[in-house]
Amino acid sequence: MLDKMPQGVTTRIDNDAARRDRSVEHDVVDLYEAPMWLWHWVNAAAILVLGVTGYFIGTGTAAMLGQPSNSLVFRYIRFVHFSAGYVLTVGFLLRIYLALVGNSHARQIFYVPLWRRCFWSELWHALRWYAFLAAKPEKHVGHNPLALLAMFFMFTLTSAFMIVTGFALYAQGSGNDSWQYQLFGWVFAIWPNSQDVHTWHHLGLWVIVCFALVHIYAVIWEAVVSRRSIRSSMISGEREFRG
Amino acid sequence: MGAATETFYNVIRRQGITRRSFLKFCGLTAVSLGLGPLAASHIANALETKPRLPVIWMHGLECTCCSESFIRSAHPLVKDAVLSMISLDYDDTIMAAAGHQAEAILEETRVKYKGQYVLAVEGNPPLNEDGMFCIDGGKPFVEKLRSMADDCMAIIAWGTCASWGCVQAAKPNPTGATPIDKVITNKPIIKVPGCPPIAEVMTGVVTFITTFGKLPELDRQGRPKMFYSQRIHDKCYRRPHFDAGQFVEEWDDEGARKGYCLYKMGCKGPTTYNACSTVRWNGGISFPIQSGHGCFACPEDGFWDRGSAYDHLTTIKQFGIEKTADQIGMAAAGAVGLSVAAHAVVTAAKRLTRKGDGAAQDNHRG
Missing domain, CATH: 3.40.50.700 (NADH:ubiquinone oxidoreductase-like, 20kDa subunit)
Structure with a gap:
């Protein structure tokens, strides 16, 4: 799919005067389409909500005295967690659909082209670039190989894992007759003691936290140092190679 | 016969x-x-x-x-x-x-x-x-x-x-x-x-x-x-305290006296399938949670190998010392955070030292 990349990417020369100015000066590539942009931000919001509420569900909230009928704090925290989980899941399914119908960049987070020799040479270069050993970054239109690895293993696989284990845990509450149990109950064939599923689901949170740290740092760093715009790409959908 | x-x-x-x-x-x-x-x-x-x-x-x-x-x-x-x-x-x-x-x-x-x-x-x-x-x-x-x-x-x-x-x-x-x-x-x-x-x-x-x-x-x-088919947690008489976010924090605190939820004391009711909270024991007299102690998960697979009886998440021993998922996660996030910060410092240092010839390099790139 990567070899089709040049056709998939349309260099954009706009009639808009301001745009034309920029595209004359720099290469502007129309990278992310509007639905991708929408998915990214809905997904980011869902993950933030899931992470915070999930942490509270895992550790419990601070002590509160009084009658239980006066408060449903934990119930609400769990409700928000479950709702955000549904949003994340619907978003993930939408994202798979976008990968199927969208341009080749939309497919990037779903596989790592380990079989390509250029992937390994580019990976080596990216490692050297991040270690301040290479003089110049390579101009990737999509993610660089290092980012691909992080996206695939830390984001895509972890998200899928969190969705599957999350629904399995939800099925514990909704019961053995629920569709959640019909669809995801097989998780308990792998881990018969559901305590393990809770523990793994909890560890998944920290993988996502690590990913978010690296992701946000890399975006800012790339914008400042490599002078390319992952950040503004996700904000405007374009990528420009400045300077 | x-x-x-x-x-x-x-x-x-x-x-x-x-x-x-x-x-x-x-x-x-x-x-x-x-x-x-x-x-x-x-x-x-x-x-x-x-x-x-x-x-x-x-x-x-x-x-x-x-x-x-x-x-x-x-x-x-x-x-x-x-x-x-x-x-x-x-x-x-x-x-x-x-x-x-x-x-x-x-x-x-x-x-x-x-x-x-x-x-x-x-x-x-x-x-x-x-x-x-x-x-x-x-x-x-x-x-x-x-x-x-x-x-x-x-x-x-x-x-x-x-x-x-x-x-x-x-x-x-x-x-x-x-x-x-x-x-x-x-x-x-x-x-x-x-x-x-x-x-x-x-x-x-x-x-x-x-x-x-x-x-x-x-x-x-x-x-x-x-x-x-149901967990201890689903039919626990202390469930309202769970939903209200009222937890026992110490074995002798006010919450323990008032019979709050034992989730934070490591009660394994949320992962344990049995009928204790409905049928109870000894002719329906009591069951562990009713006596003020969390569930041990005794009917679950390998409950002896899931670390402490007072943690509702499994203790992870693969890292040498016994750790909880949270400790490992925070350590990992901390390590990532530190390396990110170190990387940022190196980047800033390099930019400062190159400030002199930076303009020339920028021109060269353009």
Whole structure:
């Protein structure tokens, strides 16, 4: 799919005067389409909500005295967690659909082209670039190989894992007759003691936290140092190679 | 052995129990099994017409807590279950016969009720050293288990030992103690886990099989759905405190005195499937959470190997020192954060030192 990349990417020369100015000066590539942009931000919001509420569900909230009928704090925290989980899941399914119908960049987070020799040479270069050993970054239109690895293993696989284990845990509450149990109950064939599923689901949170740290740092760093715009790409959908 | 062809009804009438008491018992049993209003008459009909079920009860590596629990059943009374409902032909702990006489019963049942008797197994067979860690009647227990399992109708795996392995199978499991379903693979196995299982759950399973002549519906893990389809947490009387976010933080704090939720004290109710919070123990008197202590997850797979009994998440030992998921996660996030910060510092330093020739380089790039 990567070899089709040049056709998939349309260099954009706009009639808009301001745009034309920029595209004359720099290469502007129309990278992310509007639905991708929408998915990214809905997904980011869902993950933030899931992470915070999930942490509270895992550790419990601070002590509160009084009658239980006066408060449903934990119930609400769990409700928000479950709702955000549904949003994340619907978003993930939408994202798979976008990968199927969208341009080749939309497919990037779903596989790592380990079989390509250029992937390994580019990976080596990216490692050297991040270690301040290479003089110049390579101009990737999509993610660089290092980012691909992080996206695939830390984001895509972890998200899928969190969705599957999350629904399995939800099925514990909704019961053995629920569709959640019909669809995801097989998780308990792998881990018969559901305590393990809770523990793994909890560890998944920290993988996502690590990913978010690296992701946000890399975006800012790339914008400042490599002078390319992952950040503004996700904000405007374009990528420009400045300077 | 002629008694085994008698029906339950014949037996209790002979013991002087009135038909009225018999029907009351049927009604109570139907309620405790969660069946509909017509079920009581079905139970009565079955107990009046069907011959009693021959049961062989064997003991492998175990502590006999399942038997101790079983004999305390209140609804139905264990004397009804043992003396009337089933024909308990062999149970080396409580039977009158001993030695060769007792062992002869095994062979007799095997021949006479081929494919009709239920094999109830308490404990499990150790497989290491050819099963020499559990010798019963001069032979390894695993041989006795295999030979009796060959001709049985079904196996009831009493307790966590028979269902999952329990303490004798905890790491490093020196005797190779193995749950029944890993040894016998060609017979239906009903797992009735718990350490021990609740008395009424045990007699309830027996009553179901006697009544309907078939095995109860099992869940994905082989446990009867009627007793193991909900978590302790789902029916816990402290659940309102969980939903309200009211937790016990210390064993002697205000929350503990007020009976708040024990989630933060490591109660394993949210991951434990059993009927404790509905059926309770010792004739419905109490259960661990009601006595102020969290659930131990005793009916769950490998509950001895899940770290502390006071953490609801598993202790992770792969990192040398025992850690919780949170400690590992925070350490990882901290390490990532530090490397990100270090990388940022190096970047800034490089930019500062290159400031002089930076402009030239920028021009070069452009």
